[in-house]
Amino acid sequence: MGQAGRPVAWKVMVEHYDPQAVEAKWQRRWEADGAYQVDNDDRRPPFYVLCMYPYPSGAAHQGHVRNYTFGDLLVRQRTMQGYAVLSPIGFDSFGLPAENAAIRTGVHPREFTDARIQELKSSLKRLGASYDWRREIRSHDPEYMRWNQVIFQRFLDAGLAYRKNAPVNWCPGCQTVLANEQVLADGTCERSGDLVEKRDLEQWFFRITAYADELLEALEGLDWPDRVKVMQRNWIGRSEGAEFDLAVEGRAGEPGIRVFTTRPDTAFGMTFVVLAPEHPLVPALTTAEQRGAVEEFVARVRTESDIERQSSDGPLDKRGVFTGSYALNPFNGARVPIFLADYVLMTYGTGAIMAVPAEDQRDWDFAKAYDLPIVRTVAPPDGWEGEAYTGEGPRINSEWLDGLTDTAEAKAKAIEWLESGAIGRRTVNYRLRDWLLSRQRYWGCPIPVIHCPTDGIVKVPEEQLPVLLPDDVEFLPTGESPLRHHPGFLNVTCPRCGGPAERETDTMDTFVDSSWYFLRFCDPWERSRPVSLDAARRWMPVDQYIGGIEHAILHLLYARFYTRALADQGLAPAEIREPFGRLFTQGMITMDGSKMSKSKGNLISPEQYFETVGADSLRLFHLFVGPPGDDFDWSAQTDQMIEGCHRFLGRLWRLAAGAVFESGGGATVSERTAEPVDTNMDKETHRLMDRVDSDYTRWSYNTAVAACMEFLNTLYKYVQGPAGGRAETVDFAVDTLLLLLGPMAPHITAELWETRHPEAPPLHAQSWPAADPAMLVVETVTMVAQVNGKVRDRLEIPVDITVEQAEALVLASPRVAEALGGATPKKVIARPPRLVNVVV
RNA sequence: GCCCGGAUGGCGGAACAGGCAGACGCGAUGGUCUCAAACACCAUUGGCCGCAAGGCCGUGCGGGUUCGAUUCCCGCUCCGGGCACCA
Known part of the structure; x- marks a missing residue:
């Protein structure tokens, strides 16, 4: 039993923190040990972590660093928590850039791609990302191509x-x-900037539309960011309505015009009909007098680009043409003219619409341009000064619908009428097109x-x-x-x-390649079929999928479709309908507000940081800089922020390796028995475990890093305080901090752990630390004393203080008394142990 | 136009359940060490007033609810994203 305050020899460390040496050593070690390889018969509970496999464009960029740091951190933490973590990686290695490079330089795309893969692999390894490299998949592997084709x-x-x-x-x-x-959105090519043309090809x-409904419905149950779900919902674009046929005047016995509408309840207000210029009935409906005008119009529309056709500006009177024919509104027998307009698309619905100008603004505008009648069927509220009215209101001019105010009810009644008369039926339309x-x-x-x-x-x-x-x-x-x-x-x-x-x-x-690679990863050695059913049952769905928001629609929707289609064809387990149970979308790294990219020439290579501050500092920076889901704008100050993370690791090194004690600096470590000051430090350590663990769980790595920094500051003050540190307390604090930081900064923590525990298993084989609830209990807290909501005093009080005691203490405070100035409190709100508010 | 998300110091951000606004880091200022620099360390750092004690103001803007609002409600402004003649 040592005496309080007596300095003892503690840890002795020779070298200073050398990130390159430490990182190279541990990267070699992990690879040699197969530390993050996992076999399919592993008996631990399974956990599948996957980052979207990258397109190999060469050395990693900052977006990769961010993405793969999040993934790696989860892999390491889940491993420490006792899971068999499947952490595969591969390369999305087919694609246009390699072919463009071949056209430019003559280098074969395979050669080009393999070289880029080598560069990216090397970056990922230098980042310290841990993968089961035995499972690597490249889209252009003949074996992967075979299964793609099957x-x-x-x-x-x-x-x-x-x-x-x-x-x-x-x-x-x-x-x-x-x-x-x-x-791009403006109809130009993202590479050359030329206006993209349409060409008809087989x-x-x-x-994918066969699964539209299921893809939409199943979004509900996914633990995905709402933003992504909303985007997919929009993209699928389900709309409920009705289809019905309009007889054409003078064409008895011939098929009528089938229209789709979401507002069958407004059908009494139909004053004209509009067909897409490509509609197959156009030639038959065009009268001799109108033939010239119609043909000219159709020819002109064909030369227009999609963008021109879809832009809402442009003179409306040039955007349509009368066919000369009339249709009959089945609801009231009204005779309505049939027009063509470029804004009606053959690819949506039936390619024909009933136009109700009173309740649809586009139809309103068209009616005004062509001087067509407008009949309201929903009475707008008093004082309505707008044009088309799409809100709720009583039906008018609608015979048997008149008086109904509820749109849903009116729709149902209109559809019922259509169905009972065999004129039309309820239908659902999707914006989603086949892939x-x-x-x-x-x-x-x-x-x-x-x-x-x-x-x-x-x-x-x-x-x-x-x-x-x-x-x-x-x-x-x-x-x-x-x-x-x-x-x-x-x-x-x-x-x-x-x-x-x-x-x-x-x-x-x-996108075909990336639609099922996550299934192949479960057993890339399977020789008889694309997906091993047993392996897929063991690992799927992916427990945590991580990637960029830019894939919110295309890749994620295609993968959901493929998983279902494979399941239904018996190529994947029938019960696995969704590929990714939980999805996290990281924010983008931007520069001056726009995405970093090779073509913009604003790439900040991670390699330069590997060479200087090291991968651990860069990883820590990416975690610390803000919420993982938020975009981060790389600025002039960013390097200094990275330096700050490096400084933190230097402080950690000096303390954990004992250099602080070597150099004096007031720090001492003694073998004394625990005093209150030591117990308080121990409690801080437990509190840290609790904070960091919950921050990991809620993807709040920035606050997890902050908690570690704060803790290290506290620890420094503790060992440099007048009493110095108690050896056991310091050891416990340092070891815990190393374990908690392990998944975030794996190399430095592994090295320090080994220095401190040469005989013990390495840090990555240790268990994730858990706080002792008893040590999280605090006895005293600071209570705030307010007068009229303004803080006037702070009191140290026991946590279990009663309302009466709290009130009494606050009213006894001289500062409170002074603020009251003799006034009698009207009300006292006591919320012990947080605050007491005295109201006068 | 419709649907999401956001706005907090000089900067990135924190405040998880309506209860001490600004944790942590960067930058800045002053200092220690040094012949000097670098590294490191210490102190201060939202604004205004004040010698100080202390006071007042303060989370995009305007209202509201509440003893109390960055947090909840209503109405705006601006920024970012998605969808958009989709019938």
């Missing part, structure tokens, strides 16, 4: 994949077809079919899969896939009839 063929058999003619985006600058997502589609998956590009997974003049579309026999990409191709900016000019690839014999046939030269959208 799945495609299965979907083809099931009618989930089909071919139809469709307008696609064509960029004249790039001389190539673009994916929808590569077309294309491959996935029938166009074919790309006229080389660097993607070939679509495994053959076009035979006699047999039509024939699948490449499964034993011939995968269809690989030939290497001996030339990359020229012709706008056509090099595959089309490769006779060896193109010309084949039909597997069915043996006659000459052509191979499909389109490749798959790269």
